[in-house]
Amino acid sequence: MSRSAGSTGNGPGPEEPGTRWAAGEGRAGPVREPNPARVLALGFAGVILLGGLLLSLPFAWEPGHRVSFLDALFTATSAVCVTGLVVVNTAETFSTAGELIILALIQVGGLGIMTMSTLFAILVGKRITFRERLLIQESLGQLSPAGMVRLVLYVAAVTAGFEVVGATLLTLYWWQAYDMPFGLAAYRGLFHAVSAFNNAGFDVFDSRRPSLERFAGDPVITLTIGGLIVAGGLGFTVLADLGRRLRHPRHRLSLHTRLVLWTTAALLVLGTVLVAAGEWSNPATMGRLSPGGRFWAALFHSITPRTAGFNMLPMAELTNLTVLATILLMFVGGSPAGTAGGIKTTTLALLLATVRATVRGEDELVLMERRIPTLVVAKALALAVMAAGLVLAVTVGMLLWDGHSLEATVFEVVSAFGTVGLSLGITPELTAAGKVLILLTMYAGRVGPLTVAVALTRRGRRPRAVRYPEERVLVG
Structure with missing residues (x-):
């Protein structure tokens, strides 16, 4: 692969394919601006459909079980959208092949369609065009297309x-403390580590004690899986910034x-206090x-x-x-440019x-000695209103x-929206x-x-030709 086009994080130069594409590749006349939101929305939909088709095939089921296409599509959607809502028990219904398909869907959904496709392109030596950089920028929530290839590689390495x-910590702990066979402990350790970091919530335990109920109050499981959840939910932008701070303390x-x-x-402190207050004496x-x-259980549920x-x-x-x-925490969710859903912590802030x-x-609006642009505040308000409207309509x-x-x-709908x-x-x-x-x-x-709204409606940005007079409206 050419060093100048595919392996650096800088935007394409004046002679690179990305710029020629942006300028129309030499063709006369304007080129329609790409709609990254539409590409991402269709990309997620395509992976979900493929996953649903695979999970609806007999090789993905345990003997004696049958999964309808709707249930397979629901499971694939839950995996790609890193949610974890299930209509059938994963371990009891799906074969090892089916579970591995779910695990792959979780990984693709957590990292994002463009991140995975870019990694594949880098591996086969394909150039990353300017259009693809724009798509990566949209999928990772960045402010500029510069440095996208470097960021994708960083995301892959961190993940x-x-x-x-x-996976190593969970494997060793379950092998030693819970006397699991090493092979089973290793498989479950890998599955739950991937599921936790990608904020997916899928588990491969039987339905007698679903999810992690058998480990209630266990500090090792709480800190390991809880730490993976928090790390994935912080967002790759934050992890990269923290990495720079570790390498350069004055950053x-x-x-x-x-x-x-x-x-x-x-939110973690407030959630822990509220859960402890509600459940401390609940037998x-x-x-x-x-x-x-009780403290560890309250912390984990927060x-x-x-x-x-x-x-x-x-x-x-x-x-x-x-x-x-729990409903309030699910609605807020994690942080931008990560594996979490919800309206995001920055929107709430x-x-x-x-x-x-x-x-x-x-x-x-001034935060931490920095002035926040009005457009950013308007976007946060629009996101919160649209999220509330979606939850209300589906409810x-x-x-x-x-x-x-x-x-x-309400709990189910908010959980689905927050991909919880x-x-x-x-x-x-x-x-x-x-x-x-x-x-x-x-x-x-x-x-x-x-993103869904933009994918469905945007036809290109058109500046207003007229600036209208201002008039106030009574509020409150």
Whole structure:
């Protein structure tokens, strides 16, 4: 591969194919601006469809089991959208081949379509064009197409590093502490490490004690899987910035990194306190654990809605306070440019800061001695409103066509939107209409409501030809 075109992180030079493409490759007349959002949305849809087809084939099932195409498509959507909602138990229904397909879908969905395709292109020596850099920029939520190849390589290295370390720790611990056969411990360690870092929430334990309930209060499992969840949810931009800080101690962390770290820490502390308050004396969840075990269980349940989907506590036995806290944490989710869903921590931080600035009568939003552009605040507000509208619309549809309680329905819809995977137990009982609604919600949550909207509507940016007079509107 040419060093100048494919192996550096800089944008293409004036003679590179990317620029010729942007300029029309020598053809006369304007070239239509690409719509990266549409390409990404279609890319996710294509991988989901392929995964659904593979999981609907007999070789992907355990003997004596049969999976309908709708259930296979639901499972593939949940895997690619790194959600973890399942209509059938993964370990009991799918063969090893089926589980490996799910694991591959989780990895592709977590890293993103463009990241995986770019890695493949680099391996076969293909040049990365400017159009492809724009697509990578959109998929990783970056502000500039410069340095995209370098970032993709960094993302791959970081992902592999976290997953290998996590898989090793889980393998050794389950082999020694829980007396699992080494081969089984290694397989489960790899599967759960990939699932955790990509915030997927899929597990390969049987349905007698689903997810991680058998490890409730275990500090090693909490710190290992919880640490992978948090690392994946911070976002690759933050991980790269923290890496630069480790290599160069005088490097100043970006505003984005500081905002993500502060908001993540605040939500973890607040979530742990609320879960502990709701479940400390509940004999069906944490009441049977030691005080130390209760702390670890509360901490894990504060981490997992951000948006992993593993659970150590029986979901059907949670108190109303914990259910409400979980819904709120799921709606917020993780941070941009990572493997998590939700409206994201930075969106929450910007909205709260905007409220504070409005109450104080400030005409500019300032955070950590930096002024935030109005367009960024407007985007955060639009994302939150669209997310709330999507959740409300799907909830109405679920209540009309599925018939479960309001609490369980809202929980299921928010879990699907936040690509979390937690459920109050209604997922296997969903009707065909309910499965389709949740499937579409998972897709919208992973791709992003704004991305979906842009993919469906944008025809190119057109500056306004007229500047209209200003007039105030009464608010409040």
